[in-house]
Amino acid sequence: MSTINFAAREINCKIVYYGPGMSGKTTNLKHVFSKVPAQLRGEMVSLATEDERTLFFDFLPLDLGSVQGFKTRFHLYTVPGQVFYNASRKLILRGVDGIVFVADSAPNRLRANAESMRNLRENLAEHGIDVREVPIVLQVNKRDVEGALPTEMIRAVIDPKKELTLFEATAHNGGGVFETLKSVSRLVLDRLAQNK
């Protein structure tokens, strides 16, 4: 549930980019950061190792503007994708309002996608929520990588029932980044309006 601050008339929502290591979560945020006008975004915080792998999280605050007199703000987070960082990954999922699952198209990362999705379900379950309760959007990233697997094949592994909205993306040049963000934002705000 989002944090609503009535005095300042502010609504705050938390969106988390999830997915296997190196799938492009940080790249998504960097693209948003570089394209959104400075007055709409805050500073980007990255806690990364020297070789730029996310260690704890990346954080980017984003002002959407006012809806019905409420200043609406999104906080975008990424998690560290590497398998052994699960303790910190779980912390970042606390209080999440919407999730973007960034899958990797590379043929040797299919299994990693599946494991990451399973890990997401497990971590959410540990916090006591069902995956169906929180809005999730799929982004199949790196469509331009050599030998990229067909989107449907990747989907069959991470979303076999085809329940989630899916976007193809090439985050390094911005392809599909804003489409994905818009879609998840919409789901989050719709849920807010339904007072769930």
Add this chain to the structure above:
Amino acid sequence: MIEPSLALYGDAFERVDRHLEELLAATGVRYCLLVDRKGFVLSHKEALWAPRPPALDSVATLVASNAAATAALANMLGERTFSEQTHQGENGTLYVESVGDSALLTLIFDGSVPLGRVKVQTKKAIAGLAAILKELQDAPPVQLGEDFSHGATALLDDLFG
């Protein structure tokens, strides 16, 4: 809902504000923030004489993440949580203390402020703040409705095309 959520408004917000102002005056700290566990700033006050604060969103996010990480450590050590943390640098100090289960009170100050005084005054303020936040948990949920949904859609179309 993973974390308890807070809606801080009206009378409660003003009372929280007053507590923060009193704390600021009593301790002589530079900045005083009430942050929820998710990293959102609920309220903040700064001393008039203090220089411009660093990006408060970033501060709040890092304080909340830090608290989450140390709480996980506390669990491993058989504690429920560590309720207070002091980070002392050469010139400045960051002092964080839990306010109930849903918020963190964060004070930032320089070497001229005695830590003992901050601790004593913070404990006093927290008793008042915790009571206000507890009242809020029983407040009725906010109703946003259909209009909000339409407005939000228009806003997203505007921003993302």
